[in-house]
Amino acid sequence: MPGPGTGATASAASVTSTTAAAPTVPGTAIPSPAVPPDAATVRSVQSAPPVNGASLGRAESAVRSTAATGPGTVLGNRYRLVLRVGSDLSAGAEFWRAEDTILQRDVGVTVLRRLPADEADEDPEGTARAGEMIVRALRSGGFEHAGCARLLDVLAAGSPGVPSDVLGAAVTEWVAEHSLTEAVAGGLIKPLRAARMVQQLASAAEEAHGRGLVLGTDHPQRIRVTRDGRAQVAFVLPRPGLTPEDDVRGLGAVLYTLLTSRWPLSGSDAARAGLPSPERDEHGAPVPPSALRPGVPVELDAVCTAALGSHAVGPAVGRVHTAAAVKQMIGEVVLEDDRGAIFPPEHDGVPAEPGDVWQNKTRKATPQDPDRRRKLLIGLSVLAAGVLVVLGYLGVQLGSMFGESSGPAIVVGDNAAAAPNPTAPGGPAASVAVSGVSLEVYDRTGDRDNAVDVERAVDGNPTTSWSTFTYKQQLPALKPGVGLMASFASVEQLSRITVQSPSAGTVVEIRSAPSADADLKDTQLLTRQTLTTGTSTISLADSQPTQHVLVWITKLGGGGDANVSQIDELTFYRAGL
Known part of the structure; x- marks a missing residue:
């Protein structure tokens, strides 16, 4: 399931209350809240503003209208909700930045809500869906990886301090730097840097899938970028029907977004995150990143295309189905870059970095030392004088060895010894x-x-x-x-x-x-x-x-x-x- 582990940091009180309310058999419904909210009261609650200014669909509005909790609400008598930073409508999940009032630190909280679809099936309260998601979260307690925010606590419906309109919540470390949208808002990212940013995320997905868990990388607002430039799953509790193959498509989507600033999967998720959707080919598949941005290496084009695939054209030739394959493909691209390029790369629209061997031709040239010509002439003069002294000395020696001396020995004058100091004036080379x-x-x-x-x-x-x-x-x-x-x-x-x-x-x-x-x-x-x-x-x-x-x-x-x-x-x- 989503994310990283609870470990020893989960509070004993909340874990005890969670396990008491949660079933031990996956898929079994967690009991619904003891006191359901009054419908008239719920309908009167003012909904919060949309994220990133994106307009919300009717489905999300319906979910929001049932939410009595909001900024300032305290969950589990400990976690105060501060700012809603996103939502995954298909999972009935909201993503919040919250404050741990005991440890005085920021945390990330995923809050589960009722969905309008719950009323149309055999789970009108949504508790069975939420119960399965909470149980999967508990089972992921021992999983920790640098590609995921660490799971700290899990709260089930009906636990002490959990409002009646909340079906469950999971608390993780707060990834404080940037959302995926903010990471690409500042301009284009170097293609190889984008590949390195996804490496740890792919490694986390590979390890999670090996343990029977799923991360939820297929939603842009679940991904945030750390201070040191790693893409990381920041919010947990993905929808119950998610499969490892959805995670693989999510890895391709994250890399695609870092390369092009466009989210290639769900258009509604993209709009909610404030990201545009890419152009698509005649089969409905996103065009390769290089079609939107010249300079993207063909290897990264292949990673994105193979990971995303296309449901419109059926099983795609060359498509990858595992996170391990994505990790290996990205690793090979990064390793090849580390070995050093032999040929200059195609211009990708991003200014050259200081360590680049091949510098951008549009980069401002380093100002030349105005005294450079004078220094060069002085250096050449010194070199010429030195050559003459050496030739004169060799001539004298050869003459004394092979010829007869008819007069006093030739002595090299003091003028040569008084040649200018070869150190050019002006001090060391300009920085x-x-x-x-x-x-x-x-x-x-x-x-x-x-x-x-x-x-x-x-x-x-x-x-x-x-x-x-x-x-x-x-x-x-x-x-x-x-x-x-x-x-x-x-x-x-x-x-x-x-x-x-x-x-x-x-x-x-x-x-x-x-x-x-x-x-x-x-x-x-x-x-x-x-x-x-x-x-x-x-x-x-x-x-x-x-x-x-x-x-x-x-x-x-x-x-x-x-x-x-x-x-x-x-x-x-x-x-x-």
């Missing part, structure tokens, strides 16, 4: 700005200053900027500091940092970090400097190579009750070769 810098606000107090504007500090445009909040008291009165965590595509040896800022008096510490989310105590102080108005240059000549650099503000500019620091542009320079 180069690091491109493709990822930037985020670093603040352990939980209230990140103007996080939506942070990319303006590394967009190459000094007219756009990021700033802290305006504080009435100077740091560290309200918080120890505010930082910008920069991450590079690979480890870099930095020579200096330039900071363009109008906030004179701002004090910054430059720290290397082992990871983007490292605690401040785990970072290493490299240098400290007070910014001046305009451009401030911070030397990192003695620093060690690093992939993450924290610009930590310990004192704000301004003064009085208007303490604020603004950064127009932050540039990192790689040490010259």
Whole structure:
């Protein structure tokens, strides 16, 4: 079944209440709530707004009209619902970000609702459907994998603290970074990076299927992307009829979406997630990713096509039916990329990364040293003088060996020894700005200053900027500091940092970090400097190579009750070769 395991972290109280209410035989209905909600009262409840602005169909509206719970509702006397982030109508499931009021942390909660279809079959309350889903969740308690959010708790209908309109709920770790929609909203993702993002998800599906479980990868709002760039199943309790082959199609759909920003399976699920649907061929199958985006390798085209298949044309030639096959195909593509490309790739519309061997022709050329020509002429002159000295010396030696001396020995003059120093003026080779810098606000107090504007500090445009909040008291009165965590595509040896800022008096510490989310105590102080108005240059000549650099503000500019620091542009320079 869905997801990762409960393990030892599930609360004893909720597990006890769950197992007491839940049957031990799969498919047996969990008892319906003792006090069903009054129909008139339910109909008067105002439904919550649609997700991502997508219009909801009549079926979902019917489900929502029966929901008396909403933001602020506490489930199991512990989990407070905060924000509904999605729904899987076919499973009668809603996805919520919630707060664990005991451990004071965010969690993900999947809430089961009644479906209109339940009234038309032999399960009018939907308890048999929900009961089977809850039992499958309990059986997945020992399953944990990096491709799934860990299952923490399971709540059955009728358990203490579970509202009468909720048929069950499952609690998982909160995947805090991005939904699948948000992950592709910022622009195209490099094809090979997209493949790496799906690797762990395919591995999780393979292991789950080997244990008789199903994850539910075929719904876009069940998938979220972690801080380190892994696609992960974030919400559990998929519909009872789901099969491992549906998971395989889901893996192909996730990869397809990361490559094209389009969801190729259910059109209603795509609309609900705020994703467009792709164009389709004459058989109704989605067109290959390369048809929508030039530069997608043919191998990734094959992975998507083989995993998605097409019900319209029957069994497809070359279609894969197992998660293990998808994992192997993606693994081979990634391994081949790791071995290094021999030929330049086709342009895929994404700027080249710093480590790329084949750079984008549209990428801005590195500015040349204006003294380069003079340096070259001096170097050539020194080399010519050295050659003449060596030839003169060899001539003298050969003459003394094979000829008769008729006069004093020839002595090489002092002028040659006084040749210019071969070290060209101007110091070491000019350093180069690091491109493709990822930037985020670093603040352990939980209230990140103007996080939506942070990319303006590394967009190459000094007219756009990021700033802290305006504080009435100077740091560290309200918080120890505010930082910008920069991450590079690979480890870099930095020579200096330039900071363009109008906030004179701002004090910054430059720290290397082992990871983007490292605690401040785990970072290493490299240098400290007070910014001046305009451009401030911070030397990192003695620093060690690093992939993450924290610009930590310990004192704000301004003064009085208007303490604020603004950064127009932050540039990192790689040490010259």
